[in-house]
Amino acid sequence: MKIDLHTHSTASDGLYSPAELLRQAQAAGLSLLALTDHDTTNGLEAALAAGETHHLEVIPGIEVNTDIAGAEVHVLGYFLEYKQPAFQQTLQTLRDMRVTRTQRMVAKLQGLGLKITWERVRELAAGAVGRPHIAAALVEQGYADSIADAFNRYIGRNGPGYVARYKLAPLDAIGLIQSVHGLPVLAHPAGLSDLENLLGSLTQAGLTGMEVYYGDYEPKTVKYLRKLADTYHLIPTGGSDFHGPGIHPTPLGARQVPEESVERLRSLAAERRQMRAPAFELPSYQA
Numbered sequence: 001m002k003i004d005l006h007t008h009s010t011a012s013d014g015l016y017s018p019a020e021l022l023r024q025a026q027a028a029g030l031s032l033l034a035l036t037d038h039d040t041t042n043g044l045e046a047a048l049a050a051g052e053t054h055h056l057e058v059i060p061g062i063e064v065n066t067d068i069a070g071a072e073v074h075v076l077g078y079f080l081e082y083k084q085p086a087f088q089q090t091l092q093t094l095r096d097m098r099v100t101r102t103q104r105m106v107a108k109l110q111g112l113g114l115k116i117t118w119e120r121v122r123e124l125a126a127g128a129v130g131r132p133h134i135a136a137a138l139v140e141q142g143y144a145d146s147i148a149d150a151f152n153r154y155i156g157r158n159g160p161g162y163v164a165r166y167k168l169a170p171l172d173a174i175g176l177i178q179s180v181h182g183l184p185v186l187a188h189p190a191g192l193s194d195l196e197n198l199l200g201s202l203t204q205a206g207l208t209g210m211e212v213y214y215g216d217y218e219p220k221t222v223k224y225l226r227k228l229a230d231t232y233h234l235i236p237t238g239g240s241d242f243h244g245p246g247i248h249p250t251p252l253g254a255r256q257v258p259e260e261s262v263e264r265l266r267s268l269a270a271e272r273r274q275m276r277a278p279a280f281e282l283p284s285y286q287a
Contacts (some may be wrong), residue, residue, distance in 0.1 A: 001031040001032055001259045001262075002028070002029050002030045002031050002032075002253055002256065003030070003031065003032045003033075003239075003256065003257040003258075003259065003261075003262055004025070004030055004032075004033050004034070004239045004240050004242065004252060004253045004255070004257070005033075005034040005036070005059070005061070005076075005078070005237050005238060005239040005257055005261075005262070006034065006036055006063075006076065006187065006211065006214070006237075006238065006239030006240060006241045006242070007021060007025075007033055007034065007035055007036060007239065007240065007241075007242045007252065008035075008036065008037050008038070008063075008241075008242065008243045009021050009035060009037055009043040009047065009127070010043070010126035010127050011035075011037045011040050011041075011042045011043030011044075011126075011127035011128065012037035012038040012039065012040055012043075012063075012127050012128045012130065013037075013038060013125075013127075013128070013130045013131075013132040013133065013243060013247075014037070014242070014243045014244055015243060015244025015245070015247070016244055017043075017046070017126070018035060018043040018044075018046035018047035018050060019046055019047075019049075019050040021033075021035070021047065021050075021242075021252075022047060022050035022051055022053070022054050022056060022058070023050070023054065024252055025054070025056055025252060025253065026054040026055075026056055028251070028252050028253040028254075029253065030056060030252070030253045031056065031057065032056065032057040032058075032059065032262060033047075033051070033056060033057070033058055033059070033253075034058070034059035034060075034061040034076075034078060034239070035047045035058060035059075035060070035061055036061040036062055036063040036076050036077075036239075037062065037063065037127070037128070038062075038063050038064075038065055038128060038130065039062070039063075039064060039065060039091055039094040039095055039098065039128060040062070040091055040095060040127060040128045041060065041062055041080065041082040041088075041091065042127060042128070043127065044058075044060050044082060048060070059078055059079060059265075060078075060079065060080045060082050061076060061077060061078050061079075061080065062076070062077045062080060062082070062091075062177070062182075063075070063076050063077075063187060064076075064077065064094075064168070064173035064176060064177065065165070065168070066168045066169055066170045066172065066173045067164075067165070067167050067168065067169070068169070068170065068198070070193070071192060071193065072157075073170045073186070073187075073192065073198075074186075074187035074188065075170055075173035075174060075177065075184050075185070075186060075187060075207075076184070076185040076186075076187045076209075076211070076237075077173075077176075077177035077180075077182035077183065077184055077185070078182060078183045078185065078209075078265055078269065079181070079182060079183055079265065079266070079269035079272075080177070080180045080181070080182040081180040081181050081182070081273075081277075082180060084179075084180050086179070086280070087176070087179060087180045087280075090176060090280070090282050093282060094166065094168070094282075095128050097165065097166035098128060098129060098130055098165070098166075099129055101163050101164075101165050101166070102118075102121060102129050102130065102131070102133070102134060103118055104163045105131070105134055105155060105161050105162070105163045106118045106121055106134060108160075108161045108163060109134070109138075109154060109155075109160075109161040112160055112161065114138070114141070114143055114154075114161075115141060116134070116137040116138060116141055116143075117137075120137050120140075121133050121134050121136075121137050124136045124137060124140075131151070131155050132147060132243070132247065134150070134154075134155055134161075135147045135150035135151055135154075135155060136150075138150040138153075138154060138155075146246055147246055147247050148246070148247075168282075168283075169283075170186075170198075170202055171201070171202070171205045172282070172283060174202065174205045174206050174207060175205070175206075175278065175280045176280050176282075178206055178277065178278055178280070179277050179278055179279060179280035180277060181269070181272045181273050181275075181277050182269075183208045183209065183235075183265055183268060183269055183272070184202075184206060184207050184208055184209075185207070185208060185209035185210060185211065185235070185237050186199070186202060186207060186209070186210040186211065186234075187211050187214075187241075188211055188214050188215065188241065189210055189211060189225065190214075190217060190221050190224075190225065195228070196228065199228060199232050199234070200232075203232050203233070203234065207232075207234065208234065208235055208265075208268060209229075209234050209235035209236070209237045209261075209265065210225065210228070210229050210232075210234045210235075210236065210237070211225075211236075211237050211238045211239070212225040212226050212229055212236035212237065212238055213236065213237070213238030213239075213255055213256065213257050213258070214238045214239065214241065214255065215239075215240060215241050215248065215249070215250040215255060216249050216250055235261055235264045235265055235268070236258070236261055237257060237261050237265070238255055238257045238261075239255055239257060240252055240253060240254055240255050
């Protein structure tokens with residue numbers, strides 16, 4: 001099987017609709033894909049329908065953005081019972097905070113003399129609005145050569161237009177995903193400082209996997225992460241983190257994930273569905 005467990009659509013910050021993403025996945029020879037949009041599951045219905053059309057299995061997923069001191073930590077969730085009302089209300093709150101943050105960033109860039117508008121940024125976002133849509137507006141107006149250049153010049157963590165986001169912690173993301181019987185997986189962990197201590201706390205909270213076969217990770221990085229995954233009894237997962245051309249370097253389906261990893265996820269998900277899911281309440285963090 002050809003597998004990609006990390007992809008994005010226009011429901012968040014990807015360039016392609018869920019239906020087009022699945023069409024491209026079929027063309028790339030994929031057998032299984034997880035749609036993991038940021039803080040939303042709004043693309044899943046269309047993706048599941050397109051999966052049936054293209055005879056391609058779709059795992060219901062999500063990517064929840066969180067923060068620790070000095071860094072961002074993203075937590076993926078798989079096999080979600082995503083239609084539960086409390087879960088959807090929490091996601092709506094997170095998306096509302098994204099809008100507030102994006103508006104503040106646009107205002108900050110306007111204060112620097114850059115002629116972009118919130119209205120245009122919103123038009124560029126078919127789904128949940130975020131920094132890539134600001135970047136697209138900057139490229140459109142000639143202030144940057146590419147999405148990556150816009151991040152580097154203006155809206156990356158150290159850029160003049162950056163605004164800190166709503167502070168959700170990794171443990172909160174794990175709790176949120178578990179509340180709908182989902183399996184929490186640490187996304188693209190290479191480069192996170194003090195990773196082993198972080199894994200210790202996250203596995204105690206219920207982390208079930210970690211991306212090992214990710215994007216453009218080199219063999220030595222994969223080997224190191226696989227060893228950590230085995231040490232902490234985590235399922236090694238991975239994928240392309242495909243958003244579309246010009247955003248991430250790895251093409252859709254270009255990073256192969258072992259079929260064994262999917263079977264381990266599937267088996268654990270079946271076990272979790274037989275258990276009572278823990279309740280979750282969104283903490284009142286401030287940006």
